[in-house]
Amino acid sequence: MNGLVSSPLKVNNSWNFLSNKNFSETKMETYKHYSTSVGNNLKTIQITTKYSYQMMRQEKIKVFCRVSLEEACKKHKIEVIIVKVLNEHVHLIVDCPRTMSDAMLMQIIKGLSSYLLFRICPQLRKRYTRGNFWNKGYFCQGCGTDFQRALSYVQNQELHHSS
Numbered sequence: 001m002n003g004l005v006s007s008p009l010k011v012n013n014s015w016n017f018l019s020n021k022n023f024s025e026t027k028m029e030t031y032k033h034y035s036t037s038v039g040n041n042l043k044t045i046q047i048t049t050k051y052s053y054q055m056m057r058q059e060k061i062k063v064f065c066r067v068s069l070e071e072a073c074k075k076h077k078i079e080v081i082i083v084k085v086l087n088e089h090v091h092l093i094v095d096c097p098r099t100m101s102d103a104m105l106m107q108i109i110k111g112l113s114s115y116l117l118f119r120i121c122p123q124l125r126k127r128y129t130r131g132n133f134w135n136k137g138y139f140c141q142g143c144g145t146d147f148q149r150a151l152s153y154v155q156n157q158e159l160h161h162s163s
Contacts, residue, residue, distance in 0.1 A: 034098065042081070043102070044150045045092040046139040047110055050132050054087040055124065064120045065090065065113075072112035078105070084157050091154045093143065102140045110134040 031038050049055050056062045062085045069090065073080045079095040096105050114133035118124055124133065143150035 032095075032098075037098065039098070040144060041096050041098045041100075042143050042147060042150075043092075043094050043096060043105065044139070044141050044143045044154070045094060045106070045109065046089060047092075047106075048089040048135040048137070050128060050135050052088045052135070053127065055127065055133075056085055056090075057087050061121065061124075064117060068113040068116035068120060069109065071116055072109055075112065076100075076108050078108070082151065082154050084154050086157060086161055091157055093147075093150055093154055106138050106140055110138070 031040055056065055065085050066083050069083055069092065070080050072078075073094060077097060078100075081093040081095060082091075084091040092109075094105075094109075110133075114131065117133055118128075118131060125131075
C-alpha cells in the first residue's frame with residue numbers, strides 16, 4: 001500500500017512536505033511508503049538556460065517556466081517542493097520516485113519542461129532554433145538530511161543574485 005505515514009500518526013491519506021506556508025518553519029514530517037522501503041528521495045537541482053542567456057527577465061516568461069517545470073514533474077509523479085526561477089537559471093527541490101536515477105530525473109525535467117515551454121511560448125524558438133532551452137550541464141544532489149539548509153539556500157537566491 002502506498003499510504004503515507006507521519007511519525008507516529010497517519011496524515012489524511014495525503015501528504016505534504018511543507019507543514020505550513022511559512023517556509024522558515026518547514027519541517028520534513030512525512031515519508032513515502034513503498035512495498036519494501038520507507039523514505040524520501042529529495043533532490044536539490046539547478047539548471048541553467050543555454051548559453052546562460054537571461055531569458056526569464058520578464059515575469060510572464062518566469063511564470064511559463066515555472067508552469068512547464070511543474071507540469072513536467074507532475075506527469076512523472078515527481079513532487080515539487082519549491083521552485084525559484086531567476087533570470088538565467090532555476091533552483092528546485094523535488095522528491096522523485098526512489099527507482100528514478102538522477103540522469104533520468106534530469107532528462108524528464110529539462111526535456112519535457114523545454115518542450116512544454118516552447119509550446120506555451122513559441123517566440124522562444126527565435127533564440128533557441130534547435131529546441132534546447134536548457135544547458136547540457138546541471139547540478140543534482142540529494143538533500144534528505146540537510147533539507148532545511150537546502151530550502152533556505154533556494155529561498156534566498158533572489159537576495160544572493162541581487163547584489
